[in-house]
Amino acid sequence: MSDVDVPAAPARASHRSPLLDAPRAVAGEGLEAGVAVHYGDPMREQRLLEEGLAVVDLSHRDVITVTGPDRLSWLHSLTTQHLLGLEPRQSREALVLTPKGHVEHSLHLVDDGTTTWVTTEPGAGPALAGWLDRMRFMLRVEVALVTDDWAVLGEPHASESVEGEPLAWRDPWPDLVGDTTAYGPTEGHPGTERSWREVIVPRADLVAAVGDRPLAGLWAAEALRVAAWRPRLGLETDHRTIVHEVDWLRTAVHLHKGCYRGQETVARVHNLGRPPRRLVFLHLDGSGHTLPARGSEVLAGDRVVGHLTSVGRHHVDGPIALAIVKRNTDPGLELLVDGLSAAQTVIVAP
Structure with missing residues (x-):
């Protein structure tokens, strides 16, 4: 494969959400099949999410349980994350790597x-x-x-889940904005006032768990994810992706834990500091009415330097995207995507 090949997304989900019966719901396709991409007004849905008022149907995500007294030490030995002594209701982001250190699975774990x-x-x-x-x-x-019995809802939230609340995984990014230890500075990161969390509920209670809160679709949630520079398995990754390229070193990898599969690659690239590709945030020219497709080539002049991995329309910033580009692409260059100018913001330093 070339440096600009588009990663293949995981297989589509098989569960149709009952929330697709909500007024004005528009069903997703492919990876997002089974849930709504919007409910008639994606921009309003984004604003409601940012204000902490809306909830997103993520019931197409898969859910796995691990039980038994050895579960945390066992998962600790298999994944990139430190899980020993994890307290009840604390959550972590973790990865499973191939023996050569390429990203294979992404785990949101609580x-x-x-x-x-x-x-x-x-x-x-x-x-x-x-x-x-x-x-x-x-x-x-x-x-x-x-997955047949349990489902996921996404919502902005300010704190870790506590007794009496539904069990939830919480995105660690907001806690790390401004942190300059071990992973490098996060200056310039847009940040977020609220943590994103995934609430795990019985699938039979999905409608009741939403209650009378407004629904926001995946277009709204994905635009906010792109704006927050957060990678997603199967979109920002392909079979060659290493954690350093997509800034997962900051949130999903513990650099000081014991041996796990793929650790040698993580340590070597961390010490040398030269991943072959890097994730970049793009502000796209908003004069057009359509967005470039995921997988569109990113050009520096007439030279292909990468491809779009995620794209969305933000209610404030307009068309935005994440892209994977070659590491040595000049951060000061204005790039082109489908004839549209694309201004870079560095996520992973070259």
């Missing part, structure tokens, strides 16, 4: 004291659950794919 809950991309659950099950050996753990 433990309730007896069970570790993992949410992952739509369609990625069977492969992840199958791999985990094969890695149990003689340890006291049990792995189950429970």
